[in-house]
Amino acid sequence: MQAKENMMPPKTYDAIVIGAGHNGLAAAATLARKGHAVLVLEAQSSIGGMAKNVELMKGVFAPEIAHLLYNINPTVARELGLGTIFAPLDLISLATVSLSPSGDHVLIKDGTPQDMAGKSHPEAAKYTEIYQRLTKFAGLLGQMSTKTPPSLAGGIKDITDLAQAAGLTKIGLNLKLMGKKDMREFLRVLLSNIYDHLLDDLTDSPLSGALAADAVRGAYAGPRAPGTVFTLMYRLGNGAMVTLPKGGMGAVADAFGKAASNSGVTIRTDAKVAKVMVTDDRATGVQLGSGEVIMAKAVLSNLGPKSTMMLAGVEHYDVEATRRLRHHRAKGTTAKVNLVLSEVPEFTGLKGDLTHARLIIAPSATYVERAFNPVKYGELPQDPVIEAVIPTLSDASITTDGKHILSAILSFVPYNLKGGWSDAARQELREIAIKTLETYAPNIRALILEAQVLSPADIETLTGAPGGHWHHGEMGIDQVLTNRPANQLAHYHFGPAGYYLCGATAHPGGDVMGAAGRNAAMQVIKDGVLK
């Protein structure tokens, strides 16, 4: 199927998708594959949302926001043909190295930790036990991700939809099948904090630090916050493979984009939606900033829930819904620092090709907790948690002249910085990032040719993700499954008939998974609104 370039575009579409992030594109492709005419409208001049490349110097491309792919959903990948000749996507699997200031780093490969000499880590057995247990528990949660979450609107007794009831029953059954010991353990740890959970068995070291950092990445929570075992399990449950897309994160956007346009989806960029039109409690189309009106039988929004509500108008929502959406927790805490380097920096004690790995700066779980503290007061962390990767080492196609990119995600950077986000504040953040990296790679400062700093506020501006939040909304236990994004709004339906939420703010949530978009499209089809 080819994009119908020489045909007049239809004035009316079956469905309009607002936002060409990967979830929007997944939703569009899923609908188009079922034979529906779909239009995707993107406010920015290119598609991809958080999964994008940015050209920092001529011929040098950095992953602008997201830099690794952890959790692409296998169902989505299969259905959309991602990684096939039609929507090429090559993924390079990466190991993780948790850095230590002493040079005593830990390599975590295939779920097993080793020291730099290649010997088994002294805590390997305990680590593996924790990891396997959490992965097993996580499997229980993971099976929910391609399903509409169960509805509890009328209490347990009102679950009339057999499929939903079956889903819940299956979880309950699988919980039982784990055996009494595991089931008790699951229920015990589910709401507890990852800090205590890890340090029950491990020493406070780069090994526990890396897991603690993974548990809270993107969250407005330190590892001592309740519910952080759950967030780690949720991450593991949706697949914890760390992969680097060949061609950069832009390749992910392109793959989703190709899957969509191959299926006949029309994508328009620089098309900002000003308003979603509602007639007789039914979404009938959109009006662009330019005043242009496009009609459709269904409108899917990839934006945050509050923005999605405001596009249609608050008058179409019950007071309870507006209450919940106004208080939707979405305080972004991740900032991005991209550095162009003249050559590969030398990390003390890091040997061979391990510089290719995902590098974690979280030398202890306590370090992670301390790094979280300042964000509560709108301050910058002086010793931040960093997840860094040098993608140019694994993929030369995104650079030129031997230049390298170091892409760093800084955790616990406040969205509402005291005094606001100015150029001086970005400069300060850049300095903090470089200083922290210098502890591990002393020669890095001299290699910097160019730097890009994006605060959570900048990420919000670029992508529309509320609060610049990594997952478009906190993945706390109060905002997942039946409560994502909020109670009574968890089934992709969003107020007026034919209006849907299809982004990370809907179940199953954030990371570049594509499942939320795909599930939303399935719900649209199930509802029969396109007939």
Next chain:
Amino acid sequence: MSKHVPIGLIETPFHPRLEPLSRAKKWMNWAGYISAGVMDTLEFEYFAIRNQTTLFDISPMHKYRIKGKDALLVVNRLVTRDIGKIRDGRVSYVLWCDEDGNLIDDGTLFRYSAQDFRLCCQESMLTWLIDTAWGFEVTIKDESHNVAALSLQGPTSYSLLSDAGISVGDMKPFDWCEVEPGLWISRTGFTGDLGYELWTSNDQALALWDRLWGAGHHWGLRAIGFEALNICRIEAGFMAAGFDFQPVHHAVRLGRGRSPIALGASKMIDFKKGHFNGRRALLTEAQTGPSHHLRKIDIGGFKPADGALIYYKKKHEVGHVTSGVWSPTTKRNIALAEFKAPYGDTIKNDLWAEIYINKEGQWDKRLVRVEIENKPFFQNARSRATPPKPF
């Protein structure tokens, strides 16, 4: 001097007049105010409502002012009726629901203009109104403690007002207007009879009371309490919050809320006016039918049946009486009762109320026949006559 929050119940602006008049000293707590349950004798007070005229202090009622460019949009978002159809200077009986279509409260909405309304109700509603108004250009002001109000009810109420020099002859039911600077009158009430409600500022309250009291002797004016009024409202078939429905924000248990459809107020819902709170849930319920039906019933015998369980074929429990009294005017044993659907709706025969009677320490149980009533038990043309006559 620092101001302190008063401890315990507080006095209404009319209390200095009520206190010396009260023989029964039967006070109640109404929204934190000292309010009369009975002033003298229940029977005297009841018959004064139906044959003379009565004053009841309704100052404890919650009163909210909704003002601003979007005020009409906000009240229409709040309530189930279309307030766009209500003219300025009119009052509307309104219901409002939560997202599940269950009743939060009912009350009266006074329209000054499309930009200015006052809502009067039983329940505290400030935070709900503020949240309803989020995203709209309006201000919500709690006037509960600033507006004094009296309910003047009974067949001679019009004549009394005339004698007090207040001209309301051309006011129709549910009209309201400023008859004198600072004195607003609405032709409204909770008795189903001829009557008015008078609204003024707290500092004018006692002067208003004295003016009415001074003109009242000839017309049999009595100060009354809630208990007499309660008989009249059941006779008129009006439901009351906390009795005939549980305001859903106060109901702790799941499933205790009731929709306007279940409460027999489907006519108060306008599905065509655009979205309002609970509309989607009510639309579904309008199709599937409510789980319960609140009905007016006539019960055999003369023993009031408040709280009585109701049985079908003397066997299956299908409902209960929510408000039951002996109606002295109609000489009937009447009540409002809630039935589990389809009882009270499609199944109306063979219904029995179980009444327990204490005969000087000996309990007797009776099953008494229940008949469904469609019309209010008490209806009188004088309540609607314009201009009213000196009955």
